Amino acid sequence: MKNTYFKIASLLSVLSIGFAGCSKKDSPTPEFQEANLAPLSIEFDNIVGARTFTLNNTGSPYKNAAGEQFTISFLQYFISNIKVETAAGNSYAVNPDSSYFLIKGADKASRFAKVHVPEGDYTKVTFTLGVDSLRSTMPIDKRTGVLDPAAGGDHENGGMYWGWNNGYIFFKYEGNSNVISDDASGDPTGKKQFKYHIGFFGGYSVPTINNIKVITMDLNAAGIAKVRKDRQSNVHLFVDLMKVFNGKTPFSIVAHPNVMFNDFSSTVAGNYVDMFKHDHTEN
Amino acid sequence: MRKKHWMVLLVFGLFILACKKDHPVKEEIERFLGFQKPSNFPEPVYNFANNKVTKEGFELGRALFYEPRLSRNNTITCGSCHIQSAAFTQHGHDVSHGIDDRLGTRNSPPIMNLAWSKAFMWGGGVYDLDLQPITPITTHEEMDESLENVLNKIRAVPKYTAMFKQAFGTEEVTTARFMKALSQFMLMCVSSNSKYDQVMRKEGTVFTADEQEGYVLFKEKCASCHSEPLFTDGSFRNNGLGTSAVNDQGLYAVTLIETDRYKFKVPSLRNLKYTAPFTHDGRFLSLDGMLEHYNSEVRDTPNLDPQLRKNGRLGIELSATDKLKLTAFLGTLNDEAFINDKRFSEQ
Numbered sequence: 001m002k003n004t005y006f007k008i009a010s011l012l013s014v015l016s017i018g019f020a021g022c023s024k025k026d027s028p029t030p031e032f033q034e035a036n037l038a039p040l041s042i043e044f045d046n047i048v049g050a051r052t053f054t055l056n057n058t059g060s061p062y063k064n065a066a067g068e069q070f071t072i073s074f075l076q077y078f079i080s081n082i083k084v085e086t087a088a089g090n091s092y093a094v095n096p097d098s099s100y101f102l103i104k105g106a107d108k109a110s111r112f113a114k115v116h117v118p119e120g121d122y123t124k125v126t127f128t129l130g131v132d133s134l135r136s137t138m139p140i141d142k143r144t145g146v147l148d149p150a151a152g153g154d155h156e157n158g159g160m161y162w163g164w165n166n167g168y169i170f171f172k173y174e175g176n177s178n179v180i181s182d183d184a185s186g187d188p189t190g191k192k193q194f195k196y197h198i199g200f201f202g203g204y205s206v207p208t209i210n211n212i213k214v215i216t217m218d219l220n221a222a223g224i225a226k227v228r229k230d231r232q233s234n235v236h237l238f239v240d241l242m243k244v245f246n247g248k249t250p251f252s253i254v255a256h257p258n259v260m261f262n263d264f265s266s267t268v269a270g271n272y273v274d275m276f277k278h279d280h281t282e283n
Numbered sequence: 284m285r286k287k288h289w290m291v292l293l294v295f296g297l298f299i300l301a302c303k304k305d306h307p308v309k310e311e312i313e314r315f316l317g318f319q320k321p322s323n324f325p326e327p328v329y330n331f332a333n334n335k336v337t338k339e340g341f342e343l344g345r346a347l348f349y350e351p352r353l354s355r356n357n358t359i360t361c362g363s364c365h366i367q368s369a370a371f372t373q374h375g376h377d378v379s380h381g382i383d384d385r386l387g388t389r390n391s392p393p394i395m396n397l398a399w400s401k402a403f404m405w406g407g408g409v410y411d412l413d414l415q416p417i418t419p420i421t422t423h424e425e426m427d428e429s430l431e432n433v434l435n436k437i438r439a440v441p442k443y444t445a446m447f448k449q450a451f452g453t454e455e456v457t458t459a460r461f462m463k464a465l466s467q468f469m470l471m472c473v474s475s476n477s478k479y480d481q482v483m484r485k486e487g488t489v490f491t492a493d494e495q496e497g498y499v500l501f502k503e504k505c506a507s508c509h510s511e512p513l514f515t516d517g518s519f520r521n522n523g524l525g526t527s528a529v530n531d532q533g534l535y536a537v538t539l540i541e542t543d544r545y546k547f548k549v550p551s552l553r554n555l556k557y558t559a560p561f562t563h564d565g566r567f568l569s570l571d572g573m574l575e576h577y578n579s580e581v582r583d584t585p586n587l588d589p590q591l592r593k594n595g596r597l598g599i600e601l602s603a604t605d606k607l608k609l610t611a612f613l614g615t616l617n618d619e620a621f622i623n624d625k626r627f628s629e630q
Binding site for chain 1: 330337401404408409410411413414417418420421422428429430431432433434457458459462463513536537539540
């Protein structure tokens, strides 16, 4: 018996030493050196208003500010060009060749954008929702990984490349709502689907709509990122998909069941830019 | 000694003749010259530094161009809608006729002189030849396949993995290699041996009187858009066709810029003999019909090209004689060598 207590006690003490070892309070801020890289991840944790994100939850649908009930059947978006900044103003941009991530609603593992940045204490994280215009006009050789036009198959299955108008879909959000009519102004297939495929990087040679959104998160309030070589600092963001409907310019699904390649795409992008909220940082 | 030389030449000549008859692939044994800029053409706009045309790459591209696996049910090749004998268009079809007998909304444009093209498709949207094939492959009415599936099908064919190895060093089939090979084939499809070209290069041919007068008329009335020597300035313009039943808005559909509404790419005037019907929706069955459009049928729709509204008149005045002479000149732009060049045919 005594032996057991002893075992438990020693286990607890080992654990607490372990915890203490993990505690970053006494970890001094390292000198900022560009070559001194350490891992950092940004977690894009999708939520829907006050509820968790679940695909096709027809038994308990979500409800937007217009009072429309809906479910989500598909969600994918590009996160790119990650940049970090310390309180002292030192900033570091991740090499563009390894700074493109496709966050997929159907694949939990895809929610982390994992990068390497110099050891340091970061108070700001900046990223792009979408694919920047430079990468959108690059030669085919540079379009690898999630940017490969062959990735993900066709548009019915997750493909994010617009062949007919050279560019990527930045944000692809589909679902169902009973408010959608069965005629041409809704979904003539009768599936009552809404589809938001938002792209538009600003045009090859002449300026067109630009829906690229650069988002900066201030980490001071909810926890700065202490990036060190021996651990994984994780900036945990909530991504509230309800903001698509209830953002700056609220709209109803019934009024705009399909937004792809038209001017209203800017309104949708203007709403989803506010989806991100820094919840906490795991250091 | 001299006699021996003649004998060798004669035997060699016979050999070539024999090859010509029996083996359309005679060129295979000739030295591959790669992409050659015709002396009367400007510098190409395609970035060859990023995709050097090689014999192996070109041959792979040609095989892929004529490969039905590019379509969902392995029935349609690029060559189905871009037929060499029709100067790589789909002769006789107003709009392209693709998989499962589905019809598109536009006329198949020619695969010709693409190295000089800044934008692709009748309504733009594609600005890099290396990205162009994705459009017909994935379009519902054309090949209706995903690029991912195409690459998987190609990977499963030993002939192709071997060809990829020859062209690119390893058997790996990537999107970039697949696209670059197709580009290599398409870039080689240069049409530059029409009578016009021979006259311009002073190769001993001269225009007839009608052709010459037609040429003068052409320079006066047509060349501002169909500029020499490609016979297009590559721009997008509204040529007054009026709206179509499907209300195709051209460039506007990809830019959403109001001033782009009803603008379509200015097509080249080369090889018109083989490429009827004309315009983006193939509505004109003959050259005569097309010329009459400019003479009397131009409609005042938004963004009508200013060239078609001069001196208070819509269109371009063309008398019957003008039309005859212009037709004579345009006839000098037909390139028989191009449509018969065995290098570009399915092997």
